[in-house]
Amino acid sequence: xxxxxxxxxxxxxxxxxxxxxxxxxxxxxxxxxxxxxxxxxxxxxxxxxxxxxxxxxxxxxxxxxxxxxxxxxxxxxxxxxxxxxxxxxxxxxxxxxxxxxxxxxxxxxxxxxxxxxxxxxxxxxxxxxxxxxxxxxxxxxxxxxxxxxxxxxxxxxxxxxxxxxxxxxxxxxxxxxxxxxxxxxxxxxxxxxxxxxxxxxxxxxxxxxxxxxxxxxxxxxxxxxxxxxxxxxxxxxxxxxxxxxxxxxxxxxxxxxxxxxxxxxxxxxxxxxxxxxxxxxxxxxxxxxxxxxxxxxxxxxxxxxxxxxxxxxxxxxxxxxxxxxxxxxxxxxxxxxxxxxxxxxxxxxxxxxxxxxxxxxxxxxxxxxxxxxxxxxxxxxxxxxxxxxxxxxxxxxxxxxxxxxxxxxxxxxxxxx
Amino acid sequence: xxxxxxxxxxxxxxxxxxxxxxxxxxxxxxxxxxxxxxxxxxxxxxxxxxxxxxxxxxxxxxxxxxxxxxxxxxxxxxxxxxxxxxxxxxxxxxxxxxxxxxxxxxxxxxxxxxxxxxxxxxxxxxxxxxxxxxxxxxxxxxxxxxxxxxxxxxx
Numbered sequence: 256x257x258x259x260x261x262x263x264x265x266x267x268x269x270x271x272x273x274x275x276x277x278x279x280x281x282x283x284x285x286x287x288x289x290x291x292x293x294x295x296x297x298x299x300x301x302x303x304x305x306x307x308x309x310x311x312x313x314x315x316x317x318x319x320x321x322x323x324x325x326x327x328x329x330x331x332x333x334x335x336x337x338x339x340x341x342x343x344x345x346x347x348x349x350x351x352x353x354x355x356x357x358x359x360x361x362x363x364x365x366x367x368x369x370x371x372x373x374x375x376x377x378x379x380x381x382x383x384x385x386x387x388x389x390x391x392x393x394x395x396x397x398x399x400x401x402x403x404x405x406x407x408x409x410x411x412x413x414x415x416x417x418x419x420x421x422x423x424x425x426x427x428x429x430x431x432x433x434x435x436x437x438x439x440x441x442x443x444x445x446x447x448x449x450x451x452x453x454x455x456x457x458x459x460x461x462x463x464x465x466x467x468x469x470x471x472x473x474x475x476x477x478x479x480x481x482x483x484x485x486x487x488x489x490x491x492x493x494x495x496x497x498x499x500x501x502x503x504x505x506x507x508x509x510x511x512x513x514x515x516x517x518x519x520x521x522x523x524x525x526x527x528x529x530x531x532x533x534x535x536x537x538x539x540x541x542x543x544x545x546x547x548x549x550x551x552x553x554x555x556x557x558x559x560x561x562x563x564x565x566x567x568x569x570x571x572x573x574x575x576x577x578x579x580x581x582x583x584x585x586x587x588x589x590x591x592x593x594x595x596x597x598x599x600x601x602x603x604x605x606x607x608x609x610x611x612x613x614x615x616x617x618x619x620x621x622x623x624x625x626x627x628x629x630x631x632x633x634x635x636x637x638x639x640x641x642x643x644x645x646x647x648x649x650x651x652x653x654x655x656x657x658x659x660x661x662x663x664x665x666x667x668x669x670x671x672x
Numbered sequence: 673x674x675x676x677x678x679x680x681x682x683x684x685x686x687x688x689x690x691x692x693x694x695x696x697x698x699x700x701x702x703x704x705x706x707x708x709x710x711x712x713x714x715x716x717x718x719x720x721x722x723x724x725x726x727x728x729x730x731x732x733x734x735x736x737x738x739x740x741x742x743x744x745x746x747x748x749x750x751x752x753x754x755x756x757x758x759x760x761x762x763x764x765x766x767x768x769x770x771x772x773x774x775x776x777x778x779x780x781x782x783x784x785x786x787x788x789x790x791x792x793x794x795x796x797x798x799x800x801x802x803x804x805x806x807x808x809x810x811x812x813x814x815x816x817x818x819x820x821x822x823x824x825x826x827x
Contacts, residue, residue: 626725668693
């Protein structure tokens with residue numbers, strides 16, 4: 256089998272693989288592990304695993320309160336990550352970065368802390384027909400509670416947003432536009448800047464789910480033009496349990512706390528309290544210290560490789576995968592937007608995605624199958640489930656070949672080809 | 673191209689796949705028995721597997737104390753479709769009591785809590801599913817639905 260891409264000198268996926276202990280294993284009786292479920296979660300390089308170990312072995316302590324050596328070490332490292340993340344995404348100030356448990360919690364924080372104060376009867380929240388449940392269900396809940404209306408901007412056949420409908424729906428009743436930067440199903444990269452500019456002219460805020468974009472391309476929150484940007488550590492080589500909420504300072508300042516407890520207070524009286532400064536107002540309780548610190552190591556890792564290089568690598572691999580898969584009879588790829596990320600969803604006529612996933616899994620290949628947490632989009636596509644291969648910095652064209660070959664064999668097994 | 677280094681080992685991994693997708697399962701999947709588009713008013717159970725969005729609807733009648741015309745429609749993977757097809761075939765002509773006993777045994781057998789012994793031959797082919805925890809739900813979907821069908825028929 257020939258590979259249509261050669262590894263560039265600046266980016267060597269084979270060499271990068273050596274940083275990821277998990278990839279160096281054989282499964283099911285000696286099959287090399289081919290991990291193509293990166294849109295769900297990425298693997299972790301040794302540096303990130305080491306950061307976790309080092310924290311627990313050397314300076315485990317609670318942050319922000321302990322006046323002792325370990326506490327100061329832990330606090331310094333924890334806050335260092337905040338600064339690191341701020342500069343990584345082009346935030347003006349580290350205090351505009353709130354650590355949460357993940358993208359889902361970041362969105363829920365805004366839905367509750369902002370939505371409950373600023374949404375009311377007659378107001379409208381616009382989301383899109385390609386949102387992950389995490390950027391849909393919180394808005395359903397808060398809109399229902401507040402008597403506001405939630406509308407989903409339709410998605411075209413090619414996976415792009417129906418911008419005409421978006422513009423037609425924009426009126427003073429619209430208070431917020433919640434949109435994914437990169438679809439976890441269709442791969443579509445949405446025109447966030449254009450959406451944000453139009454939304455702002457109409458007086459609406461814009462929240463961007465960047466869970467699938469920040470790991471794969473340079474993202475600068477200032478250039479993006481949104482008011483809120485959220486993403487997760489675990490899809491970009493970091494640990495699970497850490498999410499980021501970035502928002503404009505005035506917006507953060509105007510929001511009420513999402514959760515009450517320790518660390519988020521300034522003064523606690525018997526019957527009321529005052530809130531800590533940003534971002535601590537939104538970080539109630541002991542945070543996920545070890546994972547935040549290890550997330551800092553992940554940020555260092557991807558920055559070290561260069562987001563431009565990662566992006567170029569992912570793009571080349573995605574193009575190659577689309578080329579290989581679409582050459583197989585009865586394969587239909589969902590989403591063909593001009594600008595797309597590295598998630599490739601597809602179906603093979605006559606084979607349920609779960610059967611396909613199980614079949615390729617026995618050949619050591621991990622792909623995802625199911626509704627991909629996007630049931631409204633599945634209905635729009637007229638399917639109950641899809642199969643998805645998604646690529647990251649350590650994947651190689653050889654792995655794409657292995658997938659294509661396994662899919663072809665599955666056709667034979669389940670009665671085609 | 674990565675080539676598997678150990679041909680025998682690959683054979684055994686593929687062997688497990690054959691255990692899961694035995695010929696009889698693939699046959700029920702490709703040629704489902706008692707699968708037809710059901711009328712809305714006939715549907716007695718409407719089961720969904722939230723994991724994958726698989727969807728099965730079931731109907732049946734009671735005639736002289738025995739089940740007949742057990743039919744299904746819906747969409748799903750090879751395991752869920754084959755299992756539904758086998759179920760319709762197996763439960764035809766049974767009394768509700770016999771049907772309940774078989775459903776209980778199938779569900780328990782799939783969860784490795786009981787043996788497949790004594791079940792219809794085709795149904796025994798589902799034994800390969802036991803190794804795949806995530807697929808057990810696919811196989812039990814229709815049988816669980818049938819419990820609801822029986823409840824309604826006996827109301």
